[in-house]
Amino acid sequence: MKALMTTWLGALLLMFGALAHAQSDLTIEITRGSDRATPIAIVPFAADGEELPEDVAQIISDDLQRSGYFEPLPRDAMYDQPSTGDEVRFGQWNALDVRYLVVGQVSRGGDGYRIRYELMDVSGESRMIGENVTAGGDELRGGAHYISDQIFEAITGIRGAFSTRIAYVTAQGTDDDMQFALYVADADGHNSQQVLSSREPILSPAWSPDGRRLAYVSFETERPAIYVQDVNTGQRARLASFDGINGAPAWSPDGRRLAMTLSKDGQPDIYVMDVGSRNLERITNNSSIDTEPAWSPDGDSLIFTSDRSGGPQIYRYSFGSGESERLTFTGNYNARGRISPDGESLFLIHRSNEGYQVARQDMDSGRLVVLSDSRLDESPSVAPNGTMVIFATQQGNNGVLGAVSADGRASYRLPSAQGDVREPAWSPFLN
């Protein structure tokens, strides 16, 4: 595990060393905590008297709280700050109604850090995990997210997604005096790195399933075109620049094909391009708008937005039958669908009496539930473990990113210090 961790952090360093240094970090504001969150205590990690650049326990605590699954105990409520499992007096934590406890130490080791942590079950008075983690010199945050992943999975049985990344677009200005930039950052908004900047619009970033490439739409030639860029090397290719719309790229689960919207043959329709050969297959063909394709996790079907029935609704095209069927029937505006990794939920933008909101529709029952409490939501993107949805919304007159748990119980926001933030795309698992 130690070796694996080292390799992974090394890869991350390589991956982002090549990128530009411009930063646009996002901060986190918790807007709603879940009433079903499990109480947990993450004790500050001992550090041998050394001043550390990052507070590892705080990063873990923030990760777990953000998920909505956990309610970390405030530090000032802790009577004691043990750093090893042997020092833990369970009765004391039991009295604080804490179900789980995380203790640890950080020390200098080699070129970086050695982190030792233990996860304790308070009521069972037992140790669930104990592990040593090594992290590169400036990868303490990555080490902390890795530990969050292990804790999350040990307790919930769900794979953690704290070591993932997000892509997003920033924008400033109006009309023909604008500045756009595409960024990638850690899932908690830190370590942002600029991938592309332009005075023309950038939108619809989409991660390849291996997490190495981003497909996106850029107007840098004053016409929309779809590009694929290697986030490691910065190398990129223009895949589609037909007359009219070139939009909404979506990777197939095997990473070999891109679904996209093209209007080169008249109205916007869905096409699938083989990324290797660039061969195009036309999927829909009618006089209405068909756009915003997304693949089912098994790759057997595509969902997309169409106004063939009047207003926008979500449809599903099956590659087997070649037929499309309508999936959404609640209300007169349902668009930009994304299917959860388990295939059971459809996340989308639904227009309610309140406005445009993130909603989840159960694939079996068809029942639709609004998840967000904002009014101008766009671009939902599901975490690879299916527990959270990140989306774009507005706070005042500024575009910010929001996230809501799949059950709607917990939510947080990631505002930017400057300009609008929009078009979030949650990466796949990277480790």
Place this chain on the structure above:
Amino acid sequence: MQFKSHARILAIALSLALVAGCSSTGGSRDGSMDGTDANGGAGSGAAGSGQVSGSGVSGDRSGQQADGRIPEVRTIYFDFDRDSIRSEFESVLVAHARYLRSNGNARVVLQGHTDERGTREYNMALGERRANAVKRFLEVQGVSPSQLEVVSYGEERLAERGGSDDAHAKNRRVVFAY
């Protein structure tokens, strides 16, 4: 070319109902579509943009034919939920059609825009629908399709920020970019 057959079909539709404008594929819908919201937005937007077009168009009529200058009014606005040409902007389009017919080498990009409500890629399609409505109008007026190109920006380049009805109305537009 694809455009020609398209234009021919639409020329028939347009000649039947030129004033109403052509909306062959149904209304375009940015954002909310309930009439209450739309009325306020369209009303205030019409007032604002009407003043601009009024002075601009009269200027064109006097000077445009003589010196062949590009008409000054290069933005027209759309009602909420619509891609039909508002009657007050027909004279603007006619002036551009006249200019393009008499300047065969001139080319224009018709930039379609929507307001910020709704999803981005769907709005991209709606912006294209608006720009296409202008393109069809110009083709019916005898402008060569080779002089016209449509580029939709959807909601990516708002003319005015903020969620007011007035801002929404100013964002629902097609811009002539020569």
